[in-house]
Amino acid sequence: GESVGLHLPTLSVQEGDNSIINCAYSNSASDYFIWYKQESGKGPQFIIDIRSNMDKRQGQRVTVLLNKTVKHLSLQIAATQPGDSAVYFCAENEGLGDSSYKLIFGSGTRLLVRP
Amino acid sequence: EPEVTQTPSHQVTQMGQEVILRCVPISNHLYFYWYRQILGQKVEFLVSFYNNEISEKSEIxxxxxxxxxxxxxxxxxxxxxxxxxxxxxxxxxxxxxxxxNEQFFGPGTRLTVL
Structure with missing residues (x-):
């Protein structure tokens, strides 16, 4: 069946260091991926997305890498700041597929930034 | 910046009662969704809605x-x-x-059923 999972439930990094959050997906029909950030008591907040015809996309301080061969997605945060502390979810979508309405979320990784 | 709003922020109800959760989507958006998140678990898709009808729904x-x-x-x-x-x-x-297309999320309604 479909599943999106994360390798590490909690990641602790020193302020100023780079963070890498990983995600594995199993639905080969998925061709659109989003990273969301969720702070305590709030809804998921869009960070960055990527389509399957790309293997890398950069935003402000964030980079998403997609490896379709091994069905792996990662989020890199440069110069991690205390405000980056949150739970990060990857989500997948079939893009143009029959189930393209829904996002399938992974189980989340908590990022803790040490001062 | 436009945002999705939801009311109430917290709803407490007795088992067997009916509840209505309300949302105001971003004004020029055409597709609407509900998701739920049980405490400590992943966000799960419930339903999508377009053109006044359900487009897709989950087993939940x-x-x-x-x-x-x-x-x-x-x-x-x-x-x-x-x-x-x-x-x-x-x-x-x-x-x-x-x-x-990016889906914009609201802040959520916490539903507690006693």
Missing amino acids: FDDQFSVERPDGSNFTLKIRSTKLEDSAMYFCASSTNRFY
Whole structure:
């Protein structure tokens, strides 16, 4: 069946260091991926997305890498700041597929930034 | 910046009671969604809605659930007879189109069923 999972439930990094959050997906029909950030008591907040015809996309301080061969997605945060502390979810979508309405979320990784 | 809003922020109800969760999507968006998140678990898709009808629904979205867009701005989720296991955060989301499109999420309604 479909599943999106994360390798590490909690990641602790020193302020100023780079963070890498990983995600594995199993639905080969998925061709659109989003990273969301969720702070305590709030809804998921869009960070960055990527389509399957790309293997890398950069935003402000964030980079998403997609490896379709091994069905792996990662989020890199440069110069991690205390405000980056949150739970990060990857989500997948079939893009143009029959189930393209829904996002399938992974189980989340908590990022803790040490001062 | 436009945002999705949800009311109430917290709803407490007795088992067996009906609840209605309300959402105001972003005004120019055409696709609307409900998701839920049981405490400590992943966000789960419930239903999507477009052109005044359900586009897709998950196995969770059984006959106890219904959605409605009663006017041009609100989007509601009704749970007809709540169960203890319905306790969760319920998130509304909206998007401008269906494909390759970011879904914007509201802050959520925490539903507690006693």
